Each structure stands twice: as structure tokens, then as C-alpha cells.
Amino acid sequence: MDIQWKKQITKSFSLVGLSTKADAMKLIINKIKSEGHETNIALLIDEILKHLDKNQLNNNIIDQIAIEKCFKLIESLNSSDAIEKDALKVIDAFDSPLFTYDTNTKQFLKCENFEKSLHGSSKSKSDVYRRRYQMVLQRIERAESFSAPVLQSDKNKGDYQAITPLSSLLGSYGRKHILGTISVIEEDQFYIEDLNTKVKIEIPPDIEIGLITINTIIRASGEYLEGTFIADKIELPPKEEREISLKLLQNIDMFGERPQKKTLEQLERYEKEVDNTILFLSDIWLDSERVRERLDYLFSGYEEYPPFAIVLMGNFTEHPLINGTQYDLKKNFNLLATLILKYPNIHKFTQFIFVPGPTDPTGSLLNILPKLPIPNVFVKEFQSKIPKSIFTTNPCRIRYCTQEIIIFRDDLTNKMRRHCIIQPSNNCHISQHLLESIWSNSHLCNLTLEDKPIYWNYDHSMSLYPLPDLLVIGDKALQYEHSYCGTLSMNPSSFSTDYSFISYSTARRECGFSKCDPNNINNESDEDDGEMEEENKDEMIIDENEERLKSNKSKKIKNAQPEINSLEDDYEAIDQLENEELIQEENEDDIVANSDNETSSKPFDANNNIDSSDDEGIESPLVESNHDDFF
The missing domain is CATH 2.40.50.430 (OB fold (Dihydrolipoamide Acetyltransferase, E2P))
Incomplete structure (x- = not known):
């Protein structure tokens, strides 16, 4: 029977100019046996030919990989659960495709067999600078000006x-x-x-x-x-809009994991019809009890309508784990798993994505980008309890339906500002200066390899060409949002510091700033109920204090008249010392602190303005107006 099936399959494929390898033929035969297609083999072959991606075939030969993709596509078209599974794809930095620019043909060529060792050669280092320069140069040569x-x-x-x-x-x-x-x-x-x-x-x-x-x-x-x-x-070099870059690249997938055409059409409909929510949180100190309490409160609020995905960025401990304390991270993740299991809907429907922070233990080389995922030895037990969890690299890429999202966790604002060689102007916020530098150079980190080491063979994973739909930078600076020609960039700030996070609407492509602070909610009713009583008490206290001040003032004038001259001399000496100390402190301040204090915050609009405040610990009224209390 198998021989007859093989003859029929071979004849059907040969009629359209295709041939099959032995492994592909075996896969088709197993499909016929497992799903009972003995009576309708011709129908199964028609389905394969209809959904087979012929552009990926080598010399019109069907191999096992092509058949597996075809069967997966057929299954996704017939299953709603498969569509949701295909809607979210996480691509770590070490799986990012590499493309080089050919100056002769003016095209990008994919490098299939590039050196993938973490320890690159001297040529790998020179290629880093060459690729970065050519990426910017080819963009400028097409610019109208x-x-x-x-x-x-x-x-x-x-x-x-x-x-x-x-x-x-x-x-x-x-x-x-x-x-x-x-x-x-x-x-x-x-x-x-x-x-x-x-x-x-x-x-x-x-x-x-x-x-x-x-x-x-x-x-x-x-x-x-x-x-x-x-x-x-x-x-800085002129930026290029995302749509212009995509039009130039045509069908070249520089991001990775682009679905087939049939699947892409289905994902487009799903993206428009279903408005999912993705939460972005940074600095999740799992060893802090107060942070776990806020996470508990956050999960309880989303239990009825669980988000599609939650992206948790490190650091996952308040202090670096060194000298044998790394195994404490395993205990911390087990505490998080216990917390998630309290909420069945979140445990069942929400996808958790973990991106390591600068101090998280991911190997012996902690400070080199891209940063490896958190080792399996720390999270194996967690993943057994929470199956819908992915531990990926820093940075990483996420493809949601048709949207391309890049996640990067690093304190870029302070580092870039510290290494500036030119004083930035005060006409816009520091976060806008940072994003302009990133966009114009098409790279996540413009620092030297000495200041921020990068694996030479994987520098292309830090590339931002073409610009993504969404760029999320997990920074300790206050929340900000900035949009430029189809690219939305934002910072969720530090959850462990002020319990801030960002919720992203996938259908509307909008983000909302939020704070997870239950104390504000509990105090609202108390403040409203006791407002009148407090005002009356304040008025009574003011009247009493005025009477006491009048009586005390007259007594002090009589009793303390001989001492006035000596006190005035002492006050003058104290004021002089304080002035000298202030002058000395101002002279010792560095450039970074001065510029951050002088930077003015402007309201956000679509024309290169940002609603944020400076990078100090004090929030401006503009930021507070955009921070919505959770619930």
C-alpha cells in the first residue's frame, strides 16, 4: 500500500515540476496513516500544493522542512488556537538574520553561513564598523536633500x-x-x-x-x-521612515520569523478584530516583598480580563548576585510562580516573556551584549509550573501578527549622557536626544566597544534598520513616549522604584502609562470624606497660632532687646559660611548633573515633543498628569 501511495504522490508532484526527498515522502505517508487520508490522497496533495511555499524550495525539490511548514500552515488555517499561537513569535538576538549591503548592486544580501562564535576574529571587529557605516551611507544617498x-x-x-x-x-x-x-x-x-x-x-x-x-x-x-x-x-544623519525602508527592501525579511503569505493575511484580520493587551514592566526585583505585593495587586486587577502577554525585564534582584548567591534567583522565580498560580486565567491565557537585565546572572561575561537568557538551571522549575513562559536574550525581537517589536533593557540615558562629547541643547528633553541618536545611527547603542562591549559576530542583532513598529527601552529614567513616522518608542520606567508600567493596545497601537499603587486608591475616599473637617481644623489652628504669635512677639521684644546685636552678628557669619559652601558645591558639580537639572520638559505631541521630566527622582506635573492609577 505504501508503494502505491508513493507512486501517486510522486506522479502528482511531477505534473507541476516538483520532486520529493525521502524524508518528505515519509512525512506525507505518516500524515496519511495518522489522519486517515487513505481514500482522499488526491485531496491532501492538492492542499499541500496550494499552501506550499515554492519560493523557499531549492531546485524545485521538496524537503522535510518545506512539508513541515506546509502542514503547520494548513493546521493554523483550520484552528483558532493555532492562530493565537502564531500571533506571537519571540526571536532572540542569536537567531537574528544577518544582511550585508552590496555597493555594486545596491541591494541587501543575506549571509547564510557567517561566523557564529562568541569570540570573533579581527575581521569580525572591522566588519562591525563597516556594516554600521554602510547602513547609514546607503540611507543618506537616497535622501532627497x-x-x-x-x-x-x-x-x-x-x-x-x-x-x-x-x-x-x-x-x-x-x-x-x-x-x-x-x-x-x-x-x-x-x-x-x-x-x-x-x-x-x-x-x-x-x-x-x-x-x-x-x-x-x-x-x-x-x-x-x-x-x-x-x-x-x-x-546626526537623516532618519528614514519605516514605510520607505520597507518599500525599498520589498520582500526581504531583515527582522526574522516573517510568516507565509496565507498566514499573514489571517494574522492581519486577527490583529484588527481582536484588541489584545501587552504589558511591559522593567526592574522586577523578585527578592523584594513589596515588589511581589505590587505584582499580586497587578495580577488581581487583570484576572478577569488577562493580558495577551506580559514582558518582564530585569534586573530581577535588587542587588547583583555574586559569590555563590546566584542560586537565590531560583527561589525568587519559584515565589513568582506561586504568585501567578493564584490567578487561573492569567496562568492559562497570558504569555510571560523574561528579558535579563544588566546585573542578572547569565554567564561569566555579564556586561557583553547581546546578553544571554537566564540559565535553565535557575528557571527549570518555574517553567514546569508556568508552561507559557519564554526566557530570551537582551535585546530581543517580538513579532506580533504584522507588528515588529524590539525590547532592550539598559540604562542608556545615564550612560549616553555621561559619555557625551558635545553639550546637548535644552530645547527638548534628554529622552528625545537619546532617541534621535538611536534612530539616526540605526543602532541600539552608539557607545564604544570599550564602554559597552558587544559580541562582534552578533552586532547585527542591535541594528534598527528598518525601524520597528514599537521600540521599548527599559530604562531607570521616568516614563516617556515618542513617535516618529510609524515608529513608537517608549520607556516603562522602573517598576520597583515607583511601580510604573505600560500597557500597549495591539489593535490601536497606543500605549498607556500606569502605576500599580493601591495606597492611592484607598486614600481617595478618606481624602474626600475628611476634606471639610480638615479645612475647618486648619482655620481654627491658624487663628490660635496668630494669637499666640502676637503675645509671644511682644514678650520677646521686651526680653531679648540686649541680645539682638550679637545674634545679628552670628547670623551674618553663618550666612557667609553657607554661601561659601554653596559656591564650592556648584563648582564641583559635573556636566551631567548640570545639564539634567537645566533640561526643560515639554508636553508630548507628534512633532518631536515628549511628555516627560528630567532624569532626577522628582517627577514634573506633566508626568503625573499622564500617570493613571491602576484600576
Whole structure:
């Protein structure tokens, strides 16, 4: 019987120019036996041919992988549970596809067999800078302001800015526009580098927007005089809208895990019809009892309508686990599992995604990006209790239906601000400066490899080209949200500090700032009921105090008149000492603290404004107005 089935299957595929491998044939035969397709083999073959992705076949040969994907697609089309399972895909950094830009064909080519060792060669390090530079350069060459006119009548010569290669500066005169990476080769001397050479550069003292650090790609305007480029203007490279990038790439999947066309159509309908919620929380100190209490309160609020997914970002302990204390993390995750099991709906329907923080134990090399997932030895028991849990890398990528989401946990605001070489302006908030630097360089971290080490062979996992639909940066800074041409960027802040988190609506593509603070809710009714009583008490206390002050004042004037002159002298001496101390403290303040205190907060709108406050511990009224108490 198997021989007859094989002949029928081979004949059906050969009629459309396809052939099957032995492993693929075995898989089809097992499908016929297990699901009882003996009488309708022709119908099963028609289903396979209908949903088979022929673009992924090698020389029209059907292998086991192609058949498995085809069967999975057929199953998802016939099952609503399978659709929800395909709606969310988590891609860790080490599975991110690698693409290189071919300057001859002006296309991105996928590298199938690149070096995947964590310890790269010297060539791997040079490729890091080459890929970053080419990614920005190909984007600038397509920008309208940098494109040369085809005909003289189309544009005026002054309408575009031609990028001059650094090797062409020697012997050239006049104002030039260059593109390169800022570096320090000699002490106290900045250089700008491209793929061919380097030149000295004098940088102006300020910049309109962005955080410029060593290793940042910039475009500079100025003149080349006596071996040094005198820059009178420094700017970040122009950004590119997500839709423009996707139109250029066409069917190239630089994100990873793109579903097949049939599945994608079904996921589009599911995304529009079902408005799911994804929660983002950062700094979840599982060893803190008060944090677990807030998580308990959070889960109780969502028990009736559980969220589709909850993304929990580290650090998962208040202090780093060192010197053999790493196994305490296992106990902490078991406490979290006990907490989740109290709420059956959340346990059954919610997908938990864990992203490690900077101090979480993920191996001997703690400070290198991308950060490995939390080891299985700490979470094996947790995953047995909570099957719908995924432990992934930092950063990681999430594909929800048609949306591309990138998660990155790091305190970028403080680190980038600390390593700035140009003072950012005060016309926008520090978070907007940070996001502008990230977007323009198409990279999550522009710091040097010494300040923030990265595995050379996996630097492409930090790439932001094309820009995602949603970028979530888990930072200790206060919550912020910023949108640019189809890309929404936000920070949920530290849950363990002020119990802040963000809820994201997948259908509306909007985020909501929230705080999990039950004390505010309990105090609302008490404040409303006792408001009148407190006002009356305050009035009575004020009247009594005024009478006492009047009587005491007259007594003190009579009794203390001889001592007034000596007290005044003492007060003058104290004021002088205090003034001297204040002056000394102001001189000792660093640049970072001064700029953060002077940064002004502006309300958010779609035109490059952000509703947030500075990175200090005091929240501005604007932030408080956007923080909705949970429930």
C-alpha cells in the first residue's frame, strides 16, 4: 500500500515540476496513516500544493522542512488556537538574520553561513564598523536633500548637499559636507573616519539635537584647512521612515520569523478584530516583598480580563548576585510562580516573556551584549509550573501578527549622557536626544566597544534598520513616549522604584502609562470624606497660632532687646559660611548633573515633543498628569 501511495504522490508532484526527498515522502505517508487520508490522497496533495511555499524550495525539490511548514500552515488555517499561537513569535538576538549591503548592486544580501562564535576574529571587529557605516551611507544617498539632480533644470545646485569622501578633502577648497564616525586616536584630539581614511576634526561646542559620543556616526559641515576639518555645524544623519525602508527592501525579511503569505493575511484580520493587551514592566526585583505585593495587586486587577502577554525585564534582584548567591534567583522565580498560580486565567491565557537585565546572572561575561537568557538551571522549575513562559536574550525581537517589536533593557540615558562629547541643547528633553541618536545611527547603542562591549559576530542583532513598529527601552529614567513616522518608542520606567508600567493596545497601537499603587486608591475616599473637617481644623489652628504669635512677639521684644546685636552678628557669619559652601558645591558639580537639572520638559505631541521630566527622582506635573492609577 505504501508503494502505491508513493507512486501517486510522486506522479502528482511531477505534473507541476516538483520532486520529493525521502524524508518528505515519509512525512506525507505518516500524515496519511495518522489522519486517515487513505481514500482522499488526491485531496491532501492538492492542499499541500496550494499552501506550499515554492519560493523557499531549492531546485524545485521538496524537503522535510518545506512539508513541515506546509502542514503547520494548513493546521493554523483550520484552528483558532493555532492562530493565537502564531500571533506571537519571540526571536532572540542569536537567531537574528544577518544582511550585508552590496555597493555594486545596491541591494541587501543575506549571509547564510557567517561566523557564529562568541569570540570573533579581527575581521569580525572591522566588519562591525563597516556594516554600521554602510547602513547609514546607503540611507543618506537616497535622501532627497543629498541626491544630485539628474537634469540641471530639475533642481538648483544649492538644493542638495553632496557628501564628500574624506580622501577627497585634500586639495579641495570651500564648504564641504562629510560623513563619518567620531573617534579618538590621539589624546585630546578628535578624528572622523570613513571606510578609507581619517582626518582631524574640530567640533563646535553644542548641537541642536542628539547625544554625540565617541563611535557615533555624524555628518559635519565646514572647511578643510591645514590637515584639519573645521566644522561649524554637526548634525546626526537623516532618519528614514519605516514605510520607505520597507518599500525599498520589498520582500526581504531583515527582522526574522516573517510568516507565509496565507498566514499573514489571517494574522492581519486577527490583529484588527481582536484588541489584545501587552504589558511591559522593567526592574522586577523578585527578592523584594513589596515588589511581589505590587505584582499580586497587578495580577488581581487583570484576572478577569488577562493580558495577551506580559514582558518582564530585569534586573530581577535588587542587588547583583555574586559569590555563590546566584542560586537565590531560583527561589525568587519559584515565589513568582506561586504568585501567578493564584490567578487561573492569567496562568492559562497570558504569555510571560523574561528579558535579563544588566546585573542578572547569565554567564561569566555579564556586561557583553547581546546578553544571554537566564540559565535553565535557575528557571527549570518555574517553567514546569508556568508552561507559557519564554526566557530570551537582551535585546530581543517580538513579532506580533504584522507588528515588529524590539525590547532592550539598559540604562542608556545615564550612560549616553555621561559619555557625551558635545553639550546637548535644552530645547527638548534628554529622552528625545537619546532617541534621535538611536534612530539616526540605526543602532541600539552608539557607545564604544570599550564602554559597552558587544559580541562582534552578533552586532547585527542591535541594528534598527528598518525601524520597528514599537521600540521599548527599559530604562531607570521616568516614563516617556515618542513617535516618529510609524515608529513608537517608549520607556516603562522602573517598576520597583515607583511601580510604573505600560500597557500597549495591539489593535490601536497606543500605549498607556500606569502605576500599580493601591495606597492611592484607598486614600481617595478618606481624602474626600475628611476634606471639610480638615479645612475647618486648619482655620481654627491658624487663628490660635496668630494669637499666640502676637503675645509671644511682644514678650520677646521686651526680653531679648540686649541680645539682638550679637545674634545679628552670628547670623551674618553663618550666612557667609553657607554661601561659601554653596559656591564650592556648584563648582564641583559635573556636566551631567548640570545639564539634567537645566533640561526643560515639554508636553508630548507628534512633532518631536515628549511628555516627560528630567532624569532626577522628582517627577514634573506633566508626568503625573499622564500617570493613571491602576484600576
